[in-house]
Structures are given as C-alpha cells and as structure tokens.
Amino acid sequence: MRNILLIEDDISLAKSLSGFLESEGFSVAHALGMTDGIELFEKENFECVLLDLSLDDGNGFSICSKIKSQSDTPVIFLTASADETCTVMGFEVGADDYIGKPFRPRELVARIKNAIRKHASQPLLQCSNVIIDTSRGVCRKNNREIFLSALEYRLLVLFFTNKGILLSREKIMDELWTFSGEFVGDSTLNVYIKRLRDKIEDDPANPQILKTIRGLGYKAVDE
Amino acid sequence: MRNILLIEDDISLAKSLSGFLESEGFSVAHALGMTDGIELFEKENFECVLLDLSLDDGNGFSICSKIKSQSDTPVIFLTASADETCTVMGFEVGADDYIGKPFRPRELVARIKNAIRKHASQPLLQCSNVIIDTSRGVCRKNNREIFLSALEYRLLVLFFTNKGILLSREKIMDELWTFSGEFVGDSTLNVYIKRLRDKIEDDPANPQILKTIRGLGYKAVDE
DNA sequence: TTCAAATATTACAAAATTGTAATGAAAAAG
C-alpha cells in the first residue's frame, strides 16, 4: 500500500527521492526507463506514478499516454524541464500534476497525496469482506446486506476512501459533522466506531478493519 | 458554463486575469474578498474557484475549507507566497492545485482545465440544482447540504442513476425494500416520494425533479 | 508497579426515521 512507481533515469536522484519518500511512509519501486517502467506498471499495482520527462529510451509523454490509456492511476511529471510548453503538453497527455525542479520535499508529498486522494473516489469500495456499493448507497458483508444509518454510512465511506491512511479524530469529526452548524461532543466518535465495528467486524472486540491508532486516530486496513 | 469564480483583492491583477481567461472561453465572476466570495459561491454554480491567499478580510485557507466543506468544486490557489509551507497548507485544506506567481498563462489554463476535468469525472449525480456526491454519501442543493435518511438517500440515488428513465412502482419497491425479507405496504412509496420532494424541490407542490407518470411510476428529470 | 490519558463500552433520553392507515385531491373512465 501507498505503493509508488518512480520512473527516472538519473540514478542518484532516484536514490535520494526513493529514500525520502520511503521515510514518508510510501513504498517506492524504481524503473530506469520506459521499457522497465511499463513492464513494472503492468505487473504490480501502484497508487501513483512519478515520471521523469526525459528518459534514455523514450519520453515521458508517451509513457503517460500509455498508462492513461489502460488505467486511471494518477501520473505526476517530475522534471527539470519545467518550461510552459512541456507543462501544458504534460496535462494534455493526461497528467494529474506537473512539478518542476527543484523539488520541495514536503510540497512533493502533499501533491502526491492530493493525487491519490482524488483518485480514490471509485464506485466500489472494498475492505476485507466488506463492500460499499456507492452507486447504490449500500453496504454488504460477505454479500449480505447490512443496514447502516446515514451517518454510519458516511463514516464508513470516509474510511474506505482513505483505506490504509490514518485519519485523525479531528479530521473525521470535521468531515462528518459539519453539515449542521452544530458542534458535537468528542465522545460521539468513540460510539460511532463501536457501532460500526459491531456491524462490520467478524469479531468486534478484535477489529481487523477499523483499527485504532492510539493517540493519533483510526484507519481502515485491508487484512 | 466554464464558469469560474475568482477571489482576488488586487483589482488590476483581477482585471487582467479575467480578461485573459475570458479570451480563453471561460466566464469569470470576480469577488474582492472573503465575504463577497462566499456569498457569490453560494449563489451561483461554479466549475472552479481561483483563490488568492492573502485577502483584506480573511485568508484563503479558511475560504477554501469553507468551500470544501460544502462542495467538491475544485479550488486552485493562485498566489505570490509560493513558499513551501503555504503550499502544503493549501493542499491540507483541500486545494486541488496551488500555483505561485508569476503565472504562466497557458499553464494556468492547462491546470484549470485539468482540475475541472478531474472533477467532472467524479462520481457525482446531478439533476437540476441537486447533486449527490456518492463518494461521500452526501446530497446538496444549491451547494448547501441537505440531510437525507438512509432510505431517502438510496431512493434518490436510484432516481438519479436512472435520470430520465421511468421507474415503475414495483421496480422501485424491489430495489429499495428487498434487504429485509419483510414486505412493505404499497403506500409507503407515496410517502417517501413526498418526503423527498419536500427536501429537494423548490416548490414541492409542483415537482420539477421527481415527476409522477400517472399509472406507470415516477422518473427524475433534468428540467 | 502505579498513574494518567486515551479509547471502549454501556445505558439512556431526545429526536428522527419508518411504515401504516385514514383522509383529500386530481385525473381518467363511464
């Protein structure tokens, strides 16, 4: 998870970038050129592709087209040639973002997360044996429907669209309880988590899906 | 359409930007500050918001949060202070992109189009001024959230995914009330239609969205 | 270990949802 494909022919740059991204919690696969890149892309599942524009054996534009023609995985150009024409061209071949050197590390991470988050909104959300069919507004566990209240549903959708990502209590409260101007006590969330677990977990006392990250928040994990 | 909201307190910059964007086929509404901006945003439907970071009567971050809390309209920061912390902060409050000065016009257009395109491909169901964001499980009317109960939500999703198509009472009942093995009386549907109309129609007595096709069923129409 | 903080669990009242039945109103058929 948080699996990223980096296609970059400058080895030392690739090394330092990988190192940094891994320290930020991503796992990075590195390809040196177009051929490797496509091959890797088709073999594994990535949440985002970072793409250098100029490669020895092809250019970034064509890789991007190819990737976009077969999937929706976000593609971010990451390149020295940040001139305007290239940037426009990048977006034209379907890029999700285009970042010129010098990279500012925290910004880079913010943009990667942004791209991944945007991409996450798909019609079927799955986590272990629980599936939300957002095109019907229905939740199923082992193909058996479970009835969730409006807020329970929204909470679970929030978790599943951010599968594997830690959500702070504050962020969750913000997402769920801003519709009415009213403020809602902090303990409410504990109770909602409990109610969701009772409905979706095999053993609610030992949650395998909705994990508590003590002091930080919660996250949904797949197995 | 291609309607853009520009929130910028530098009048001369705003003028030249508007002019340029209009020459590119956008139609631009301009607000000078936070108050104006929010007001305009809630009144009209925009495809994208361009936001200056520093305003006289508030800062861009809080506007962005506010906008994002009530809709998914893309927000792009457009600002002189392109330092990294601000950029990261921008993404944290939900921005879709962050562009530092100097703006390169064609890149700006490319990024705006990119944001609009990404947004358009999101799982949004729309009918007239009512939008269901299935990726959040939320329904909005004129950008203001309306709370639907679990079954109301599912009924409306059913209608919106079949926009323009007639749904027989029988089909609707089958779709909605099969989760529990129980049977539900026929008049129940009348009541649910009424409740939905009360929530989503401008004039519930003269429904413009949920139409009755006497003897056959109902359908959702887009004016 | 002991303590404090964070989270889990339980129980409860207010509010909202849900389904039904009764009554009204509108449209089509005779």
Place this chain on the structure above:
DNA sequence: CTTTTTCATTACAATTTTGTAATATTTGAA
C-alpha cells in the same frame, strides 16, 4: 356529472438513530 382509480397529504405509533454522560478497560509513561 358521477364513479373509480391513482396519487398526495396528514397524522400517528413503533422503532431506530443520535448524541451524551457515566463507567470500564486498555495503553503507554513515569
């Protein structure tokens, strides 16, 4: 025009949801 059918509207009780507070448990730190 009258009747019949269909849908709209209202009112109502049973149930569920919702948020809170009180209590228990767990966790990590001292």
